[in-house]
Amino acid sequence: MAEGAHPDSVVIVGAGQGGYQTAASLREHGYRGRLVLIDAEDELPYEKPPLSKAYLKGEADEAQLWLRPVGYYARQSIELVAGSVTAVDPAARTVRLADGSEYEYGHLVLATGATPRTLGVPGAGLRGVHTLRTAQDAAALRTSLGTARHAVVVGAGFIGLEFAAAARRAGCEVTVVEALDRPLARVVSARTAEHFTRLHRREGSRLLFGQGVAALHGDERGAVAAVELADGARLPADLVLAGIGVIPRTGLAAAAGLRVSGGIVVDARLLTSDPHISAIGDCAAFPQVRSGNRLRLESVQNAVGHAELVAARLTGESRGYRELPWFWSDQFATTVQIAGLDEGHDTEVVLGEDPDAFSVLLFRGGELQAVESVNRPTDHLASRQLLDRGVPLNPAEAAAPGFTLREHLASHRGEPAVPVG
Numbered sequence: 001m002a003e004g005a006h007p008d009s010v011v012i013v014g015a016g017q018g019g020y021q022t023a024a025s026l027r028e029h030g031y032r033g034r035l036v037l038i039d040a041e042d043e044l045p046y047e048k049p050p051l052s053k054a055y056l057k058g059e060a061d062e063a064q065l066w067l068r069p070v071g072y073y074a075r076q077s078i079e080l081v082a083g084s085v086t087a088v089d090p091a092a093r094t095v096r097l098a099d100g101s102e103y104e105y106g107h108l109v110l111a112t113g114a115t116p117r118t119l120g121v122p123g124a125g126l127r128g129v130h131t132l133r134t135a136q137d138a139a140a141l142r143t144s145l146g147t148a149r150h151a152v153v154v155g156a157g158f159i160g161l162e163f164a165a166a167a168r169r170a171g172c173e174v175t176v177v178e179a180l181d182r183p184l185a186r187v188v189s190a191r192t193a194e195h196f197t198r199l200h201r202r203e204g205s206r207l208l209f210g211q212g213v214a215a216l217h218g219d220e221r222g223a224v225a226a227v228e229l230a231d232g233a234r235l236p237a238d239l240v241l242a243g244i245g246v247i248p249r250t251g252l253a254a255a256a257g258l259r260v261s262g263g264i265v266v267d268a269r270l271l272t273s274d275p276h277i278s279a280i281g282d283c284a285a286f287p288q289v290r291s292g293n294r295l296r297l298e299s300v301q302n303a304v305g306h307a308e309l310v311a312a313r314l315t316g317e318s319r320g321y322r323e324l325p326w327f328w329s330d331q332f333a334t335t336v337q338i339a340g341l342d343e344g345h346d347t348e349v350v351l352g353e354d355p356d357a358f359s360v361l362l363f364r365g366g367e368l369q370a371v372e373s374v375n376r377p378t379d380h381l382a383s384r385q386l387l388d389r390g391v392p393l394n395p396a397e398a399a400a401p402g403f404t405l406r407e408h409l410a411s412h413r414g415e416p417a418v419p420v421g
Contacts, residue, residue: 006315007106007276008033011095013085013252014111015039017048018281018303020067022109025311027076035078036103038095042082043135044070049300051138052162053330057169058142065135088256090274107314110253110264110272110279111307114246114298119154123216128224129240132159141241145170148239152176152227154213156183158329160243161196164205165331167239174205175235177227181209187327189348189360192336192372198355203332216240248283248296261285263296268320270310278313280306289322291343299327324388326380337380340370340387349398351405352376359383359405361398368393371405382406 010026012019015037023037039045046065054060073080083097094102116131118124128148130141141163145151151167153160156178167174176183182193183200200207212230216237219225227235248263259265259273263285270278270286281303285296305323312319327338334356345362352358357375361368361383371383382405386393391412397403 006031006033009036009104009106010034010109010314011036011038011103011105011107012109012111013038013088013095014113014281014283015041015045015080016111016113016281016303017045017067017300018113018307019109019111020045021304021307022111022280022311023078024068024076025308026314027078029311029315031311031315033106035076036081036105037073037078038081038083038085038097038103040082040084041134041136044068044080046135047300048133051135052132052159052166055135055138056142056145056163056166062135062139085252088252088277090256090258090277093276106276108277109310110277110283111281111303112249112252112264112279112283114248114282116242116246117244119213119216119240119242119244121213121215123218123224124242126216126218126224127222128238129216129242131242132163133246141239144239145172148172150175150236151239151241152235152237153241153243154227155243155245156180156185156207156209157187157243157245158184160241161200161331162329163241163243164200165203168200168203168205169332172239175227175237176200176205176207177211177213177229177235178207178209179212183207183209188336188338188372189342189345189362191348191350191358191360192374195355195358195374196331196334196336199332199334246282246298248285250283253277253279253283262294265294269313269318270306270321278310280310286321288341288343289320290341293343295341297325299325301326324384326384334375335377337373337377338370339373339380339383340368342370345369347395349395351379351398351403361393361395363395363398366394368398379405382409385409 045067085095087096096102116133151172151174153164153176164174214230215228217226227237250260253264254260264279266286282298325341342362345364347363349361359373359379362370373380
């Protein structure tokens, strides 16, 4: 395909948020070629964040998760194909499915996502041991919560803590086991992590840090009954969730000869080492515009931003990915919202004196890197604009009495935006 030419067909492997958004955005940009959306799950494309929140708590049903009703795809001439892609042939520009069918592509978009890590210990295959990534996973967990009495969560990341909150609300006794010294250790500051430790303990959960899991033990029916820790202690458990991270699905890309390193390697335009193949979302390792570091992000915002960029590129607009990362998590009555990306900070400034409503500003070399806002949505919105526009802010200014992010943003609105990167 020549630079700037529209491909006559686009095949998208993976119908998660990124895959769906690529198809939808292509049609919104006026693309009229053949559009095929392939996914191994026999489901309509659906939202994933509610799986560990509203859906798990019984506040949303399956149809409410759908990104679009079934009629949308027919109206937009988007072919939904349920099946597993087993091979990509870059020379022939085809993908092959497990049933032997093949689809030709002018351009291929790999939105293959990631798969949850499983517990590599004896007993990991017992009934009642779960991961949480798909609608099927969430449905099984929601059913289990109806009868479970003792839930053990292995891993205190966002998924683990969101599930722990849902399990407590369902009446389970909950123990969270984390190998590191605090929750969310890889994604938030110690100040924010401390808040979530207090929150979950206040709500009745037990949190154990610096602990590993040695084995899972079952009953005579083959169902999990206990979790054995590395120190030999045993925790009663009739439900176990492994929330220990994910592995990007890169097998198709690697087998096709594409460059893979911590994800499917792409450039700033999200092109792989093959100019006819893009990769987006959780599986893509892309250059972060501010630091230049290659990274992989697991977020709806990132998947949507990637999808929109690829759709724009395939319909004639060439640009690099420059979107500001942002994330959120709901646990009990608390919402944490994060703007920017902390790749190592040396200074923190805390705004707000309420232990349950504050923002942590993270600086490196005097430059604002990220803002974590706990129950302060106004701070989050202002920080996203500050970081996106490159508005200058140093720690001394942020620590001044009476400082607010919103007023600082307002005072700089008339100034030209500072280039990012």
